[in-house]
Amino acid sequence: MRILLVEDNEMNRDMLSRRLQKKGYDVTMAVDGRQGVEMAKSGGYDLVLMDMSLPEIDGWEATRQLRAVPETRNLPIIGLTAHAMAGDREKALEAGCNDYDTKPVELPRLLAKIEALLSPPK
Amino acid sequence: MPKRSSPRARRQAALLRLTTAIASATDETDVYRSMVEGLHDEALGYNFLGAFLLEERSGDRVLQASVGWPDVPPHYRAPRGQGLSERALEDGQLHYTPDVTRAVGYLPSPARGSEVDVPLRVDGRVIGVLVVESPERNAFGAEDFEILTAAANQASIAIGRARLLAEERRRVDEHKALLDTMADLSSDLELPRVLQAVLNRAVTLLGVTGGEVAIYDEETEQLAVAASQNIGKDSTGTRLALGEGAMGHVARTREPLIIPSYHEWLGRSGQYADVTVHSVMAAPLLIGRRLVGAIASVHSDPNRIFGSEDLRLLTMFAPQAAIAIENARLYTASRRQKQYFEELVSNSPVAIVTLDTNHDVVSCNPAFETLFGYSQVEATGRNLDDLVTTAATRSEAIQYTQQGLERPIHGIGRRRRKDGTLVDVELLAVPVIVDGERVGLMGLYHDISELLEARRGAEAASSAKSQFLASMSHELRTPLNAIIGYSEMVQEEVEDLGQPQLVSDLTKIQTAGRHLLALINDILDLSKIEAGRMELYLETFELGTLVEEVATTVRPLVKKNANQLVVELPQRPGTMHADLTKVRQMLLNLLSNACKFTERGTITLTVRRQRDDVLLAVRDTGVGMTAKQMERLFEAFAQAEASTTSKYGGTGLGLAITKRFSHMMGGDVTVMSEPGMGSTFTVRLPGKVA
Numbered sequence: 114m115r116i117l118l119v120e121d122n123e124m125n126r127d128m129l130s131r132r133l134q135k136k137g138y139d140v141t142m143a144v145d146g147r148q149g150v151e152m153a154k155s156g157g158y159d160l161v162l163m164d165m166s167l168p169e170i171d172g173w174e175a176t177r178q179l180r181a182v183p184e185t186r187n188l189p190i191i192g193l194t195a196h197a198m199a200g201d202r203e204k205a206l207e208a209g210c211n212d213y214d215t216k217p218v219e220l221p222r223l224l225a226k227i228e229a230l231l232s233p234p235k
Numbered sequence: 236m237p238k239r240s241s242p243r244a245r246r247q248a249a250l251l252r253l254t255t256a257i258a259s260a261t262d263e264t265d266v267y268r269s270m271v272e273g274l275h276d277e278a279l280g281y282n283f284l285g286a287f288l289l290e291e292r293s294g295d296r297v298l299q300a301s302v303g304w305p306d307v308p309p310h311y312r313a314p315r316g317q318g319l320s321e322r323a324l325e326d327g328q329l330h331y332t333p334d335v336t337r338a339v340g341y342l343p344s345p346a347r348g349s350e351v352d353v354p355l356r357v358d359g360r361v362i363g364v365l366v367v368e369s370p371e372r373n374a375f376g377a378e379d380f381e382i383l384t385a386a387a388n389q390a391s392i393a394i395g396r397a398r399l400l401a402e403e404r405r406r407v408d409e410h411k412a413l414l415d416t417m418a419d420l421s422s423d424l425e426l427p428r429v430l431q432a433v434l435n436r437a438v439t440l441l442g443v444t445g446g447e448v449a450i451y452d453e454e455t456e457q458l459a460v461a462a463s464q465n466i467g468k469d470s471t472g473t474r475l476a477l478g479e480g481a482m483g484h485v486a487r488t489r490e491p492l493i494i495p496s497y498h499e500w501l502g503r504s505g506q507y508a509d510v511t512v513h514s515v516m517a518a519p520l521l522i523g524r525r526l527v528g529a530i531a532s533v534h535s536d537p538n539r540i541f542g543s544e545d546l547r548l549l550t551m552f553a554p555q556a557a558i559a560i561e562n563a564r565l566y567t568a569s570r571r572q573k574q575y576f577e578e579l580v581s582n583s584p585v586a587i588v589t590l591d592t593n594h595d596v597v598s599c600n601p602a603f604e605t606l607f608g609y610s611q612v613e614a615t616g617r618n619l620d621d622l623v624t625t626a627a628t629r630s631e632a633i634q635y636t637q638q639g640l641e642r643p644i645h646g647i648g649r650r651r652r653k654d655g656t657l658v659d660v661e662l663l664a665v666p667v668i669v670d671g672e673r674v675g676l677m678g679l680y681h682d683i684s685e686l687l688e689a690r691r692g693a694e695a696a697s698s699a700k701s702q703f704l705a706s707m708s709h710e711l712r713t714p715l716n717a718i719i720g721y722s723e724m725v726q727e728e729v730e731d732l733g734q735p736q737l738v739s740d741l742t743k744i745q746t747a748g749r750h751l752l753a754l755i756n757d758i759l760d761l762s763k764i765e766a767g768r769m770e771l772y773l774e775t776f777e778l779g780t781l782v783e784e785v786a787t788t789v790r791p792l793v794k795k796n797a798n799q800l801v802v803e804l805p806q807r808p809g810t811m812h813a814d815l816t817k818v819r820q821m822l823l824n825l826l827s828n829a830c831k832f833t834e835r836g837t838i839t840l841t842v843r844r845q846r847d848d849v850l851l852a853v854r855d856t857g858v859g860m861t862a863k864q865m866e867r868l869f870e871a872f873a874q875a876e877a878s879t880t881s882k883y884g885g886t887g888l889g890l891a892i893t894k895r896f897s898h899m900m901g902g903d904v905t906v907m908s909e910p911g912m913g914s915t916f917t918v919r920l921p922g923k924v925a
Contacts, residue, residue, distance in 0.1 A: 124717040132724055195712050202816060203772045217719040217752070 114231060115139045117158040119149035119175065120193075121167050125216065129162070132220055138227075146170030150178050153185050160230060161190045164216075165205060173208040180209035189230040193218070242278065249278040250382065257389045263397040267300035270365065270390040275302040279382065283346040283368035286390075287313060289324055289361065296320060296364060303368075304345065318342040320364045323352035327361045329380055333373045346370040351379065353387040357395040365390070399440055400548075406436065407555055426450075426563040427471075430462040430556055437532060437552040438464055441545055444512070446532035448556050449475065449482050451520075458482055458529055466533050467510035480504030481517040482529035489526065491518035491550060493541045497533070516541040518549050520557035527560045586680040589667065594618050594636050597675060606660075606682055608653030619678070623650040625657070639664025639676040647683070659684045701766030708759040712752065719748040757888035764895045771814045771899060773924055778808035778842055778849065781815065785822045786840065792830040793838060798855075800826075803841040811849050812923040817896045818851075821904075824889035825853040825916045833857030833913070848902070849922050854915040860908040868906060869894040893918070900924045 116138050120126040130140040141158070143149035146167040153161055161179070165172035172192060179185040192205035192213045205213040212226050253273030260266040267286040274281045285301035294315035301307060313320065319341055322330045330352045335341045346368040355363040365387050369375065430448045438446050445465030449458035458475040460482075475483040484502050485492050494500045494515040512533035520528035530553055534541070580587050586603035588596055596614045604610055607623055614622060624632040628649055638644045643665045649657050663679040726741040763769040786802055793800045811818075822840070829838045836856035843850040860868070869890050890904075897904045901921050908914035 122713060122716075125713075125720065128717065128720040128724060132720075132727075135727075195709070195716065203774075217716040217723075220723070 114159045115141065115157060116227070117141050117143060117149065117153055117161045119143045119146065119161060119167065119172070120164045121145055122164075125164075129218065136220075136224060146172060146175035150175050153179055153188060154182065156184060158188065160227060161188060163190050163192050163210065165192055165194045165201070173204060176205075176208040176210055191223075191226055191230070245278040249273075249276040250385075252276070253386060254389055257386070257393045260393055260397065262401065263394055264299065266390050266393040266397055269393075270386055271300045271302050274367070274383070274386055281367050283344070283370070285366050286355070286363060287320060287366065288363040296324070299363070306345065313342060319350055320352040320366045323354040323364045324361050327354045327356065329353050329384060331375060331380070333375075335368075344368060348372050349374045351375050351383055353383045355387055355391045355394065357391055357398065362391075362394065400551075403436065403440055403551065407551065426559060427461050429559040429563075431464070433552055433555045433559065434462045434464050434530070437530070437549065440552075441532050441548050443516075443532040443539075443545075444535040446530065447482065448520075448528060448530050449473075449486075450528045450560050451486060451526050458486055461528075466507075466512060467535070470507070473506055475504060475506070478502075480507055481515045482531050485517045485519045485531075486526055486529045489519050489521065489524075491546055492516070493546065495540055511535055513537045514539070514541055516545060516549055518546075518553050520553050520560060522557055522561045527557050527564070530556050586682075588614070588619060588678045588680070589675060590619055590636070590678065591675040592640060592673065594620055594633075596622070603680070606652070606658065606680055607650070613653075623652075625649075625651045635662065635664060636676070636678075639678065640666050640673060642666065650680070658682055659687045698766055701762040701768075704758055704762035708755045708762075711755050715748060715752050715755070719745060719752065722748065754888070757892060760892050761888060761895070764892070764899070769895075769899065771924070772816065773812055774815055775810050775812045776815050777810050779804060781819060781822075782808070782840065782842060785819060785826065789823060789826045789830065792827055796830060796834045796836075798830060798833050798836050798838050801837055801839045803839060805842065805844065808842055809844070811920070813900055813920055814896075814924070817900070818920070821893045821896050821918055822851060822853070824893045825851075825918070828889060828916075829853050829855035829857065829914070836913070844922065845919075847922050849920050851918040851920070852915055853917075854913065856913040859910045859912045859914055860906075861910050865906055865908060869904070 114137075116133060118126060118130055118133070118140055120129065120142065121144055126142055126144070130142060133140050141152065143152050147169040149161070149163065149167070150170065152158075163172045163176060167175065170178070176190055176192065179188060179190065189212075190210045192208070192210035193216055194201045194205070194213075195216050202213045211230055214223050214226060253270070253276070256269035256273050257266060260269045267288075271284050271286055274284055281302075283303035285304060285307070286299045287296035288299050289295075290297050290312075293312075296313040296315075296318070298307065298309065298311040298313075315321075317340060319330070319332055319335065319338055321340070322328075332338045332341075332350045332352075334348075335344075335350050336347060348369045348371040350369070351367045353365040353367070354361045355365060365383065367375070367379075367383060430450075434446050434448050438444075445463075445467075447460050447464075447466060447470055448462040449460045451458050455474075456477055458477075460470045460473040460475070463470040475486075477483055477487045480503060481492060481494060481497075481500075483504065492515075494502075494517075497503060497512050497515045500515075510533075512535050514534045515531055516533075517529060517531035519526060520530060530549065532541075532545075532549060580600045583600055584602055586600065586606040588599040588603050591597050596617055596619055599609075599611055599614050603614070607614075609617075609622060620629060620632045620636055628651075631648060632650070635644055635646055635648070643663070645661075645663050647659070647661050650660050651657055659682070661681040661683045663681075664676050666673055667675045667677050722741050722744045726738060726745070729737045729741060760769070782802060782804060786800060790800065826838065826840065833855040834857070838856075839852075839854040841850075841852040841854065843852070894904050897918055897920060901924055902919045904916060904918045906914060906916050
């Protein structure tokens, strides 16, 4: 399973990627929204973990752009924000995220959300 | 059976009746009537007679009363220069015409015989004539002249008195009218003058030697003589106790009094030992039943005594004096009150202006001059809205002014000074209603420029603070995420490597980190709420689903202190329309509090509907709180005791946030608790938040 992690903060990127890799995922990283969109469109990913506060293009805009083109229209995206502010979840879902979680991640919870999106609908 | 009496006796009885009738006549017309009717007595035998009054303006004689002249109209005029009775008017003498048919200038009359004309005089002036006719010639003799002259003289005296009385009554009425409209005319200084005038007239009309008027002072319970005339000394200023002297006596009894022989009277005052009065008549001055003074008149002539008629006259003057005193008192009181209010207005730091119904300035106080820069003179008569508004505020100001004429209004606005600068004011306008009539309005302006400036400063500072907190929280969170994340990672590694002694230390780092993160998040929430940047995201959700989710989330916390969670839901919880995230956060806050402060107890989450509201209650069986602990419960960083934070953990912000969230959604949160009896927190929210 290939996950694209879009995260500008180096430590967060390092930490999350290592923990996911330990759980057996193939993790590729992008450092801002624009790069994230380009890489996602180039294809080959099963899921995107999208930080919402990003330079260049923020996570909401990046999600909207991915939803606007056929090749990524149905790509599962999980939005991540630093704080579960009221409205963040709604905003993320509105932009087109399939799900949403807060940072710092609680790994079991995030893994459950990832698994739910990756297992084919019955 | 009455005894048959002699003609002479009957004549005398008739004359006595005549005298009595004249004396008791109440006014001038009555005197004429009494005279002619009294003379037209069977015993006297005068059958054709009339009383004429000389009309000064025309010189005509105008008939006032008559007997035996059925064809003569009531106010018949005998033209000047005609008729026999003219002569009596000219020379003031009695004239007898034994045969009218031979007399020159005779005006035809039914009784064509003889005629007697008797002049009527008042104060030495001839004012009219009594005409007595007989169909027979030579009908009258000396005895008739005597009777008729006596009757005319008595009538003259009665007329004189009636005229004086009428004059006095008119004066009483005029005086009363004058005093009723006194305010600006009357004054303290005027009162002694008014009382002196009243006293002088009373003395003249009563025909007495002199008199006094005294004012009652309620505070000292004394009478003070305010006017004095001819009592043998100037008694003005003399003070009499109640019961002292004639005036003191009537002041106490509230009844008039006649003292026939003053020097023998036991009640006389030592202060009047040196006066040489013979008899005294006094009356209290009353307004209703309230004593305001006393009036007295004196005779120094031992041959004159006071009678009931004198008393009646004196009591006629009493109201004049009483009203004068009362009005002076009212005037003084109202002037004092007026001065008092004028002082208040002129010293008021608040600008005060009064307007008429056209919105023109009637008056303004010094604070108004200071605030707007217009002097009283400049402002008076000008339209207020012209004076103090700008193009931008004019319509608003006019609206305020119009409303202010109807009812009290209160507002805040910006007004223009004379020099064109603007000033922020708080304004208050109330209608001015005098005797039920709307005469204008009173406006109050309070300069709130400084206040607004301070508020703007405070708001800017508060906003800057919130901004600072928001960005600081954000900046703090990034490194904290790393701390928490890496410690978790290391913990996983360590677990895999089998080094349990490190696990507990790493757990402590994580716990502390998560607590710090929760604190930062709560601070961020609060600062957003306070900066007004917290928004509501309203959606419709199932209450049952929410409760289930929350219960699942909180279960680990419940188990920690060996508590048990009970959820009480109505059979059909239904949906609510609100900010789901915030409602969830509120419930989690209350539940985690309950878990923290309860050990081996029960925590109950109850959902109820009450009319259009949803009630979410969290009840625990924990330590509870005292009334004092509950006071500051919902304030930020106010856990019941500072020490509780270290013992129970938590940020101390959860309840503050819960309360603010509930307010944002139009609800509230309340608490009931007793030490040792647990606590119940209840959130009430509208089922459909608008």
